[in-house]
Amino acid sequence: MSQSLVFKVKRHEPELVKPSKPTPNETKLLSDIDDQDGLRFQIPVVQFYNYDPNMKGKDPVDVIRKALAKTLVFYYPFAGRLREGNDRKLMVDCNGEGVLFIEADADVSVEEFGGQLQPPFPCWDQLLFDVPGSSQVINTPLLLIQVTRLKCGGFIFALRLNHTMSDAAGLVQFMNALGEISRGMNEPSIPPVWYRELLNARDPPRVTCTHREYEQIPDTKGTIISLDDMDHRSFFFGPTEVAAIxxxxxxxxxQQHQHSNFEILTACLWRCRTIALQPDTDEEVRIICIVNARGKFNPPLPNGFYGNAFAFPVAVTTAGKLIENPLGYALELVRKAKADVTEEYMHSIADLMVTNGRPHFTVVRSYLVSDVTRAGFGEVEFGWGKAVYGGPAKGGVGAIPGVASFYIPFKNDKGEEGLVIPVCLPTQAMERFVKELDHVLNNNNINQTIKGGLKSGFIISSL
Incomplete structure (x- = not known):
């Protein structure tokens, strides 16, 4: 992707899009998984669409705006506002006030973003304008959507979600519903259901599992990263890179049946990242793997459920052990952490939330990874075909910078299917991370060289 790409975006004034028909005026409680502190932030996603001659004369802004109003009839809680009650309990005031919508035009084409679309995106703040006062979690619109027409006839659909409302699977369900109605359907093929009470604490609450992911660790050595010293880069891992690791x-x-590509990549990135950050050898370091728990329940959560239904299982070791041991040591820690998540584990988390004040997951010396390859962002269609790129807009999102990476499905310019993984680190740490990752791959006779620190066989882009 061209990192020197500069373009102008002409925006209309933000507007509120309300449900096209009257909706219930009621209060709906979020679940005790939804309203934990670690989900009280806004998360951005972006979809790029090419021009489709079959849609000549159709305006994507007009199509999506009208479909949004109809979709909100079914997903009417999104048109409401979050309120906070006793003990920090969050609830939705379903008042039909609407979601923020921005119409925009840019003097750039999809092609000018380069042949390989992936985070970080140039001029991101123009593709999703941060409407002043809208980014707070409480008492603000729950969705912000900007549709930007491009000079090639394609468009960019950018969305920001209040994470307490939905996880990736829930958000994609909503986006698919919006796409279906944009394409002429009268209602979503999967009707949304609330049922957040399924993930509420028990009465009385009883924490039955160990949850080291919520330990409150003091940052005595200043390891929380400053926002003004961040280097954002994306790394591609295809069959060759995964085989090398x-x-x-x-x-x-x-053996493939022993450990998934996700587990192997996670172990490798965690180790490389820890080396790059240079903690003291006796300091504890953590890897947090997002695990979708929808299928862990018996019976499974109902089809159409669009709340948060995942856990933050964690593996903990010292920096010294992680770095000095072979990669297989980290791999076993990752595998065991993922295996912790059961239906009982989810109930135990909900109970922990209500007994411990809805704590944030531990961020001190933590690295969080989330696999969105199966979420289906790239499948969302508004009538112009599937997205050229669909998914998270950047890495390092959340209340704490630099902690999170997403695993995003991607096809490189050779046609290889793989993953693109955005990483966010302080500038000097990023240089060490690149060197260490290059060393890992070169040790397996992979012919990769760093050119100017910006691009190699596995580094795709940087800003």
Missing amino acids: RALLPPHQQ
């Missing part, structure tokens, strides 16, 4: 493992860990 897998080859570092002993034979019994190399």
Whole structure:
């Protein structure tokens, strides 16, 4: 992607899009998983669409705006506002006030973003304008959507979600409903259901599992990263890169059925990132793996549920052990952490939230990874075909900068299917991370070289 790309965006004044028909005026409680402190932030996603000659004469802004009003009839809680009650309990005031919508035009084409669309995106703040006063969690619109027409006839659909309302699966369900109605359907093929009480604390609450992900660790050594010293880059991992990392493992860990690509990449990135950040050897470091728990319940959560239904299981070790041991050590820690998540584990989290004041997951010396390859962002269609790119707009999102990375499905310019992973680190740490990752791949005779620190076989882009 061209990092020197500069373009102008002409925006109309933000407007509120309300449900097209009257909706219930009521108060709906979020679940005790939804309203934990670690989800009280806004998360951005972006979709790029090419021009489709079959849609000649159709305006994507007009199509999506009208469909949004109809979709909000079914997803009317999104048109409401969050309120906070006793004990920090969050609830939706379903008042039909509407969601923020911005119409925009840009003097740029999809092609000018380069052949490989991936985070970080140039001029991101113009593709999703941060409407003043809208980014607070309480008493503000729950969705902000900007549709930007491009000079090629394509468009960009950018959305910001109040994360307490939905996880990736829930958001994609809403976006698919919006797409279906944009394409002429009268109602979503999957009717939304609330049922947040399924993830509420028990009465009385009883914390039955160990939840080290919520330990409150003091940041005594100033490891929380400053926002003004952040380097955002994306890294591509295709079959060659994954095979190179897998080859570092002993034979019994190399088999595909033993460890998934997600687990192997997570172990590798966690280790490289820890080396790059240079903590003291006796300091604890953590890897947090987002695990979708929808299928962990018996019976599973109902089809159409669009709340947050995932856990933050964590593996903890010291920096010294992580760095000095072979990669297989980190891999086993990742595998065991993922296996912790059960239906009982989810109930235990909800109970912990109400007994401990809805704490934030631990961010001190933590790295959080979230696999959105199965979420389906790229499948969302508004009538112009599937997205050229669809998914998270950047890494490092959340209340704490630099902690999170997403695993996003991606096809490189050779046609290889793989993952693109945005990473966000302080500038000097990023240089060490690049060097360490290059070393990992080169040790397996992968012919990769860093050119100016910006691009190689695995580094895709940086800003």
